[in-house]
Amino acid sequence: METQNFDDQFKSAFKGSEIGPSDEVWTNIELGLEKAESERMKRKLLFFKTLAAASVIFALSVAGAGFYFMKGYNAPTSIANVMNEKEQSNSIGIDSENSPKDFQTKEKNVNAVVPSQMKEDLPRDSQTLSKNDNIAQRNAEILKPQNRDLNSVSSEIQNFSTSLSGHENPNNTSLVETRKGNTVQAKSSDNFDERAGTRKENVFAFTYDDGLAEKLIGSRKVAIDIKPTQNKNEQVVEVDPVQAMMARLDQREKELLQDGNERNKNNGEDLWTSVGFAAGSFNPVGPSVSPNTTNQLIASNTAIAKQEAKASGTAYSVGVNLGKRLANRWILQGGVNYLAQASEYETGAAFQNSTFSSFRPASINEMDELAQADAMATNTRAVTTAPYTVNNNLQFLSLPLQAGYLVVDKKFGLQLNAGVATDLFLHNTKSTDTQGMDKIDQGIGESSPYRSINFSGLAGTEFSYKFSQRYRLSLNPGVRYPFNSVYKSHLGVQSVPLTFDVGLRFRYIFQ
Amino acid sequence: MSENGRINPFMLHEQELIDGCRKGDRSYQKALYEHFCRKMMVVCLRYSKTTAEAEDILQEAFVKVFQGIKKFRGESKLETWITRIMVNTALNFQRRKLYLFPMIDVEEIEIPEDEISISEINFSQLLEMIQSLPHGCQIVFNLFAIEGYNHKEIAEMLGISEGTSKSQYSRARSLLQQKILKEASYYTRYGDAKL
Numbered sequence: 001m002e003t004q005n006f007d008d009q010f011k012s013a014f015k016g017s018e019i020g021p022s023d024e025v026w027t028n029i030e031l032g033l034e035k036a037e038s039e040r041m042k043r044k045l046l047f048f049k050t051l052a053a054a055s056v057i058f059a060l061s062v063a064g065a066g067f068y069f070m071k072g073y074n075a076p077t078s079i080a081n082v083m084n085e086k087e088q089s090n091s092i093g094i095d096s097e098n099s100p101k102d103f104q105t106k107e108k109n110v111n112a113v114v115p116s117q118m119k120e121d122l123p124r125d126s127q128t129l130s131k132n133d134n135i136a137q138r139n140a141e142i143l144k145p146q147n148r149d150l151n152s153v154s155s156e157i158q159n160f161s162t163s164l165s166g167h168e169n170p171n172n173t174s175l176v177e178t179r180k181g182n183t184v185q186a187k188s189s190d191n192f193d194e195r196a197g198t199r200k201e202n203v204f205a206f207t208y209d210d211g212l213a214e215k216l217i218g219s220r221k222v223a224i225d226i227k228p229t230q231n232k233n234e235q236v237v238e239v240d241p242v243q244a245m246m247a248r249l250d251q252r253e254k255e256l257l258q259d260g261n262e263r264n265k266n267n268g269e270d271l272w273t274s275v276g277f278a279a280g281s282f283n284p285v286g287p288s289v290s291p292n293t294t295n296q297l298i299a300s301n302t303a304i305a306k307q308e309a310k311a312s313g314t315a316y317s318v319g320v321n322l323g324k325r326l327a328n329r330w331i332l333q334g335g336v337n338y339l340a341q342a343s344e345y346e347t348g349a350a351f352q353n354s355t356f357s358s359f360r361p362a363s364i365n366e367m368d369e370l371a372q373a374d375a376m377a378t379n380t381r382a383v384t385t386a387p388y389t390v391n392n393n394l395q396f397l398s399l400p401l402q403a404g405y406l407v408v409d410k411k412f413g414l415q416l417n418a419g420v421a422t423d424l425f426l427h428n429t430k431s432t433d434t435q436g437m438d439k440i441d442q443g444i445g446e447s448s449p450y451r452s453i454n455f456s457g458l459a460g461t462e463f464s465y466k467f468s469q470r471y472r473l474s475l476n477p478g479v480r481y482p483f484n485s486v487y488k489s490h491l492g493v494q495s496v497p498l499t500f501d502v503g504l505r506f507r508y509i510f511q
Numbered sequence: 512m513s514e515n516g517r518i519n520p521f522m523l524h525e526q527e528l529i530d531g532c533r534k535g536d537r538s539y540q541k542a543l544y545e546h547f548c549r550k551m552m553v554v555c556l557r558y559s560k561t562t563a564e565a566e567d568i569l570q571e572a573f574v575k576v577f578q579g580i581k582k583f584r585g586e587s588k589l590e591t592w593i594t595r596i597m598v599n600t601a602l603n604f605q606r607r608k609l610y611l612f613p614m615i616d617v618e619e620i621e622i623p624e625d626e627i628s629i630s631e632i633n634f635s636q637l638l639e640m641i642q643s644l645p646h647g648c649q650i651v652f653n654l655f656a657i658e659g660y661n662h663k664e665i666a667e668m669l670g671i672s673e674g675t676s677k678s679q680y681s682r683a684r685s686l687l688q689q690k691i692l693k694e695a696s697y698y699t700r701y702g703d704a705k706l
Contacts, residue, residue: 018552018553021548025548
């Protein structure tokens with residue numbers, strides 16, 4: 001009971017008691033809130049920076065990987081690779097003496113015979129080749145795939161005729177090719193042994209079903225036909241195996257390119273328009289105030305001007321764009337955007353109006369004007385105040401023009417963009433929450449401290465998703481960096497805001 | 512709102528203050544601060560040794576109040592919610608000291624059965640007495656006697672054992688009684704001269 005009384009007495013004694021803190025506490029709370037706000041902004045900025053950097057790194061990685069694999073795809077054109085494969089096959093082959101390397105290296109001129117029974121499969125053009133056609137072209141025609149539904153290589157070999165009907169030259173390595181549909185069978189003849197009445201053949205099969213394949217089937221001894229029958233229906237063409245291979249690869253590349261073009265035609269994404277918006281933040285890079293003869297007041301109030309010049313803030317834009325595909329992977333796009341940049345800074349100066357009835361935030365161009373007016377006027381119109389926050393809002397009309405490279409051009413798209421934007425200054429407003437302070441609204445022209453026209457560099461990536469035949473949605477992280485200070489050069493105030501933003505665009509594809 | 516644009520916090524309903532603060536309106540934030548700062552200063556003083564320390568706690572706690580007011584769901588009175596933030600902030604401040612000067616169990620002190628009255632002592636003196644207590648005793652006494660937490664809750668809040676909380680409280684009460692008795696005898700001898 002006594003304990004309760006003791007505690008209750010204390011509780012009662014403090015109930016309703018009040019002690020006033022010092023005035024500094026509220027000032028510190030305000031500073032704490034502003035600090036927390038700026039930290040939140042910094043975190044947001046860091047997020048956007050990280051996002052932009054990550055997307056650029058991702059895009060570059062994808063581009064690099066794409067380039068590597070595209071290059072890698074062309075690698076089979078390297079004869080060395082094919083030869084290595086052949087050598088490896090031969091090393092475990094039936095007869096190592098009769099390696100394909102031999103017939104590749106001994107003689108370049110080899111012969112090929114297209115049996116009459118295969119002629120129907122050949123393209124008409126290949127049967128009417130003129131003598132002036134180069135070998136590569138002719139080979140390409142001969143080796144052009146005609147029929148995708150083929151018997152397997154093994155069955156081809158089983159059906160392969162044992163009669164050798166090609167032109168023979170015992171001193172040269174000869175290559176006899178027989179094609180049926182997508183499969184070309186080839187026999188190289190070397191190790192001619194007239195006394196034994198035999199020769200050895202290396203048998204290859206080339207298939208064109210889903211890619212290039214070349215196999216050494218084996219080697220065998222066949223009897224020499226001393227008097228080979230000259231079948232009038234057979235067409236004899238000379239085939240250089242290296243050139244044949246190159247021609248075959250060229251042909252394949254052309255086919256792929258054609259497929260790609262046809263696919264692009266089917267996509268029909270040649271011209272499009274898009275609407276979108278972007279939001280982000282900007283940070284001036286190296287803001288500075290350098291006094292000169294015409295801006296003495298700015299020089300004397302460097303701190304005030306610097307506060308404005310170094311203010312960071314948020315940026316957003318809305319606009320429409322038009323895009324055109326110039327080449328398979330290159331596009332050009334431009335448009336019209338409304339761009340707004342809002343920042344906050346603290347200042348300790350204000351200007352009185354002509355009737356001295358109200359105040360307005362200090363402006364860099366007004367400082368410049370006052371510096372050129374008489375000193376008395378300057379002293380009466382510019383006043384020092386307690387620190388207060390100014391909200392500065394800049395508005396531009398931006399005309400971007402960008403070139404883009406399509407790293408991935410499928411349902412999911414990845415595009416790298418770079419270009420320039422012409423930024424036309426519209427107007428800016430300076431406002432403050434402080435009571436008794438007027439708002440400033442400055443339009444284009446001499447009354448404004450901002451350049452009427454400025455140019456900015458643009459770079460970014462575009463991740464997109466095509467969700468129907470005509471619509472594509474894209475996410476666009478990017479950076480914007482003006483080539484010049486946003487302030488007029490004669491003011492001596494440098495501020496180049498580097499903007500990171502992330503945009504969302506809705507694209508309509510014209511048919 | 513007065514003519515000079517300042518908001519009179521006592522003219523507004525509590526919900527209006529909350530709504531204004533939720534929008535981040537600085538004038539409403541100041542109004543809320545002015546409405547509660549004097550009461551909360553006493554809370555902060557009870558948990559600190561000096562006025563400067565109390566003001567640091569008050570400042571940090573009010574920043575938390577304005578940052579967290581969007582999460583205030585009105586399940587308790589606004590004053591109770593703000594007081595809780597003050598106490599938690601003060602405990603965070605004092606935890607650093609408690610780390611340096613850890614609480615230890617002390618022998619149970621016999622509490623005199625004589626009834627002690629503090630009615631003749633004003634709250635400023637009582638505040639001084641509380642501030643003069645050792646760190647651990649000061650915090651436990653505030654939490655138990657004035658805020659109304661039980662020893663189990665205090666033990667959880669401070670990361671100590673329940674026994675330590677009890678012994679710290681006993682010690683605090685004993686020390687306070689001694690101070691009150693000393694003060695009372697001073698009054699008996701010199702009357703209000705000290706005041």
